[in-house]
Amino acid sequence: MRLLHRASPWRALFAGDAPPDPCDWPPLLAPLADAVAALGPTPRLAEAKAWQPQLVEALRRLDLPAWRIAQLLSDHNDWLYRQAVEQGLSAMRGSGWGEPPARFCVLTLGSGARHESLLGPDQDNAMIVEDYPDRAHTEIDGYFQALGERMTDTLDEAGIPLCNGHVMARWPMWRKRLGEWGRQLEIWTAERRVKRVQQANILLDFHAVYGDPALAESLRDLVVALVPRAALFLDEMASLLDETPVALDRLGRLVGDDDGAPHERAINLKRQGLLPLTGSVRLLALRQGCRAPDTRGRLSELVVAGVLDAARASALGDALGRLQALVLDAQLTSLAAGRAADGWIDTARLDDAQRLLLRHDLQQVRRLIKTAKSMGNNG
Numbered sequence: 001m002r003l004l005h006r007a008s009p010w011r012a013l014f015a016g017d018a019p020p021d022p023c024d025w026p027p028l029l030a031p032l033a034d035a036v037a038a039l040g041p042t043p044r045l046a047e048a049k050a051w052q053p054q055l056v057e058a059l060r061r062l063d064l065p066a067w068r069i070a071q072l073l074s075d076h077n078d079w080l081y082r083q084a085v086e087q088g089l090s091a092m093r094g095s096g097w098g099e100p101p102a103r104f105c106v107l108t109l110g111s112g113a114r115h116e117s118l119l120g121p122d123q124d125n126a127m128i129v130e131d132y133p134d135r136a137h138t139e140i141d142g143y144f145q146a147l148g149e150r151m152t153d154t155l156d157e158a159g160i161p162l163c164n165g166h167v168m169a170r171w172p173m174w175r176k177r178l179g180e181w182g183r184q185l186e187i188w189t190a191e192r193r194v195k196r197v198q199q200a201n202i203l204l205d206f207h208a209v210y211g212d213p214a215l216a217e218s219l220r221d222l223v224v225a226l227v228p229r230a231a232l233f234l235d236e237m238a239s240l241l242d243e244t245p246v247a248l249d250r251l252g253r254l255v256g257d258d259d260g261a262p263h264e265r266a267i268n269l270k271r272q273g274l275l276p277l278t279g280s281v282r283l284l285a286l287r288q289g290c291r292a293p294d295t296r297g298r299l300s301e302l303v304v305a306g307v308l309d310a311a312r313a314s315a316l317g318d319a320l321g322r323l324q325a326l327v328l329d330a331q332l333t334s335l336a337a338g339r340a341a342d343g344w345i346d347t348a349r350l351d352d353a354q355r356l357l358l359r360h361d362l363q364q365v366r367r368l369i370k371t372a373k374s375m376g377n378n379g
Contacts, residue, residue, distance in 0.1 A: 010068060014075040018042070031061040045083055045158035052076065052119060053335055056328065066325035067116075067296065067317075074115035078209050080158060081108065081125070081151075085210045088150035092143075101140045103130040105211035106151070106169060113207035114278065114294040118324065119331040120341030122161045123152060124202065127169035128215040131179045141175070148175055167202055178215055182222045189230035197236045201279070204286065205293050224289045237283050238373045244279065246362045246369075247272035254347055254359060262344060269330075270343025273323045277316070277365045280372040284308075287375055295320055307375070316368060319361035326350075326358065 013019055018041055022033035035058035039051045052073060059069045085106055093099070109124040111117045127148060132140050148169035156162045169175045176184060188200040204223060208216035227233070247267045249255045256267035267273075278295050285298040288305045292298045299313040308316075331341035333349075350358065 008068070008071075010064075010072060011075060013072060014079040029062065031058040034058070045080055045154065048076070049080060049159035053332060056119065056332065065321050066328050067321040069328065070118055070324050071115045073119070074112055074117040077112055077117055077121065077160065078108065078207075080155065080160065081106065081209045084151045084154040084158070085147070087154055088147050091150060092146060097143060097146065100147075101136075101143050102132050103212045103215065104128065104144060105208050105213060105215040107206040107216060108209050109167065109202055109206050111205075111278075113205045115207070116274075116278070116295060116320075116324070118328050118341070119335065123155055123163045124167045125152070125169050125209075126167070126174040126203065126206065127176075128181060128211075128219060129175070129177050130212075130215060131177050141172075144175055145170065145172075178218055181219055182226075185222055185226055189226055189233040192232040192236040194236065194240065197233060197240060200233070201237065201240075201282070204282065205278075207293050220291055223286075224291060227286045228289045234283065234287060237286075241276065241279055241283070241369050241373060244271060244275050246276050246366050248359065248362050248366060252359060252363060254355060254362075263346070265346050265348045266344045267347055268343045269323060269327050269345045273362060273365065274320070274327065274343075276369055277320055277323065280365070280368045281316070283372045284375060308371075315364060319364050322357060322361055326354075 019036050022036045025033045035054050056069055105128045107126045129144055152168045152170045167174055188196040247256055281295050281298050284302055284307055290298050290301040292301055296317050299317055302308045303310050303313045326345050330345040335341050
């Protein structure tokens, strides 16, 4: 894993209002050019979201690794978010609301914020509003509540469904002034309480997708200053790693937890592979005051901090990519069969080499969990 690396030119693909004109692309990029041309320059948001499997297939034909494809899918979802916010702002201007009454920043949370989304994510988002006097709360918060409702409804209609857990900027819990977010973090991190750690876990992977990114950086400053000193909170976060054990039995054989399994060969690799990996890296990163929101970036920072050696961090990054590849392949298969894209893989579809490598990767994740938990015990 390179500790210093340039921003990939691939990440510019969805940075603007529309992808670059595919007519200008070299023949080598023909699979992607064909996919972008098929989408058209001004698709409706639902069409753009439904096009994502075609995007994935084109990127796979270009031999991009799954972790890069996940980044680009997340970038495309960021684009959908920006369009949804712009549409909400335009509708509000047309309805007489005027311009935003304060600076604000829309955040994506979870895998979207880490730019590790695959196919089929739901909404996890929040909003930061600059501090304003309490006397103006009804007017200002009313504006941003209306914007949050419009944004999340638009995303839902586009194919990114509303979050069943209500983790969305349309709700006051996830729409606050910057100072209120600071006080919320102080409350969440003050004690060893499961619900508060679970809520904080959702917030602590965040990325500014629209608005003033300085507000998000200020929130990051608060996290870095507060969380590494919250020993009891971090200890409870470590304990929660046991809630999502990897998909291995005591003898190191592949086994699912059978919770909602569609058949006996199924393993929810998102729940029993990706989440333990990303959660363990998050915990280690929070203890060290790392600023990167993504798993690969956090692994690099942990090497710099001396928590992991470069070889182990590189191996974990490779494991993350392979787990993402297995889930992405299963999602494409499910979508082609008319089923939903979820975290389940069918182990019967894996060959012997894939099973062996999956066991190896999950064993690495299991060891990482022990490392993450032992850091608190030793610290």
